[in-house]
Amino acid sequence: MINRNRNPERMEADSTWTHQTIRVGAVSYLNSRPLVESLDTYQPEIELSLDVPSRLADQLAGGKLDVALIPSVESFVDSNYRIVSDACIATHGPVLSVKLYFRVPPGKVKTLALDEGSRTSAALAQIMLAERFGVHPDRIPLPLEQSTSDTSADAVLLIGDRAMHTPAESFHSVWDLGEEWVTWTGLPFVFAMWTTRSGLDLHGVEAVLQQARDLGLERINKIAIDGANALGLSQDVSLHYLTKNLYFKLGEAEREGLKLFRRLAAENNLIPQMNTLRSRRHSSTDSLARA
Numbered sequence: 001m002i003n004r005n006r007n008p009e010r011m012e013a014d015s016t017w018t019h020q021t022i023r024v025g026a027v028s029y030l031n032s033r034p035l036v037e038s039l040d041t042y043q044p045e046i047e048l049s050l051d052v053p054s055r056l057a058d059q060l061a062g063g064k065l066d067v068a069l070i071p072s073v074e075s076f077v078d079s080n081y082r083i084v085s086d087a088c089i090a091t092h093g094p095v096l097s098v099k100l101y102f103r104v105p106p107g108k109v110k111t112l113a114l115d116e117g118s119r120t121s122a123a124l125a126q127i128m129l130a131e132r133f134g135v136h137p138d139r140i141p142l143p144l145e146q147s148t149s150d151t152s153a154d155a156v157l158l159i160g161d162r163a164m165h166t167p168a169e170s171f172h173s174v175w176d177l178g179e180e181w182v183t184w185t186g187l188p189f190v191f192a193m194w195t196t197r198s199g200l201d202l203h204g205v206e207a208v209l210q211q212a213r214d215l216g217l218e219r220i221n222k223i224a225i226d227g228a229n230a231l232g233l234s235q236d237v238s239l240h241y242l243t244k245n246l247y248f249k250l251g252e253a254e255r256e257g258l259k260l261f262r263r264l265a266a267e268n269n270l271i272p273q274m275n276t277l278r279s280r281r282h283s284s285t286d287s288l289a290r291a
């Protein structure tokens with residue numbers, strides 16, 4: 001986990017410093033760079049840490065973070081959660097970084113390996129297979145350090161930076177889960193939202209998250225170049241990812257998409273499983289596999 005420590009010189013110079021640190025957790029992938037790039041420009045009290053989405057959800061639930069960019073499906077399962085910003089990670093079509101790789105036709109999938117960093121896309125993959133093909137595969141955890149070649153599952157879910165690269169193996173077919181959802185429902189899909197637990201005083205972080213997103217979008221060219229260099233992508237792909245594949249604003253259409261996702265997650269018994277998963281934080285994907 002990366003911790004960006006506060007700059008003591010800036011803290012001294014800042015007359016609004018209240019000695020109140022807000023612990024903010026964001027996704028460690030390129031997709032959230034525009035949301036966090038300039039966060040501490042606005043508010044030096046923010047202590048930012050980066051991690052994979054599933055761990056952020058566990059850290060928010062366990063009180064280790066005050067605000068986190070958690071998987072949208074996690075925000076459905078705790079009535080104490082509050083969405084604090086219209087900055088989010090969404091898509092209106094192909095998302096590029098959430099892929100389901102098939103070794104057999106979708107209707108024949110019996111085993112499904114799920115990226116341990118994911119909660120939302122893990123639910124989305126199961127919803128798509130159940131609703132469109134009537135299949136309910138056995139779920140197998142795919143550890144973060146493993147990739148498609150480390151599992152013999154019939155279908156493999158990968159998310160984040162590593163899902164943007166094409167694997168060496170040639171698959172029966174590959175779904176971009178953003179594209180599949182948007183084509184199937186006609187609605188955008190929201191992967192992650194800034195979420196807090198009720199009752200916390202965030203000292204204005206809500207507005208800061210929005211301003212940071214707006215400033216991040218103004219600096220998108222630089223973020224795309226940095227991302228391309230860090231991940232070995234072309235600058236065109238990186239810029240297209242950040243400006244066309246991803247969408248960072250929670251508006252009315254995105255809320256409609258969320259509502260439908262929530263209903264389908266409940267109908268497919270994925271939300272109670274998420275509850276079980278939360279109370280067993282250290283064996284989360286085990287409980288998914290058992291459920």
Ligand SMILES: C=C(O[C@@H]1C=C(C(=O)O)C=C[C@H]1O)C(=O)O
Pocket residue numbers: 027029031053054070071072089095097098117118119120121122159160161191192
């Ligand atoms: C688009 C993405 O969205 C992510 C997918 C998430 C999930 O599957 O739980 C959660 C947060 C987002 O970072 C991605 O990771 O590529």
